[in-house]
Amino acid sequence: MAPYRIQFDHQRHVDRGVFDVVPRLDGTPLTELIDRFETRAGMRPAGEVYGGLNVRRVHERFHGATDPKAAVLGCSCGDEGCWPLLARITVTGDLVVWDDFEQPHRPERDYTGFGPFRFDRGQYDEAVRELSPDEEA
Structure with missing residues (x-):
């Protein structure tokens, strides 16, 4: 299977004073992919329910966190810990793999069947x- 192409959508939340990013895989936001998966699986x-992550945290997390899993999405309310989507991020010489997804509050x-996503x-x-923690909207 060919690797996915990853991009990041940027959104500034003036009300919260943060700049969030949402991963886009082959042009589709990860929020949309997980929404479809959870809805089809009958999850409630x-x-x-998911939103972007603060851009300042993306750099450290998306290159293989020190924790076994890292948040790849946060909650739609803006609080990453409220409703995160976690994944194991494995970085090798020529690939990055996101797999073993979980919702820690459920x-x-x-x-199973969501991913793995190889890049x-x-x-x-x-x-x-290309993500800059100092970007302005």
């Missing part, structure tokens, strides 16, 4: 490098 709540949920390491690194 599902649909429009450990009984089964995300070309060079393209992935470039997309993450």
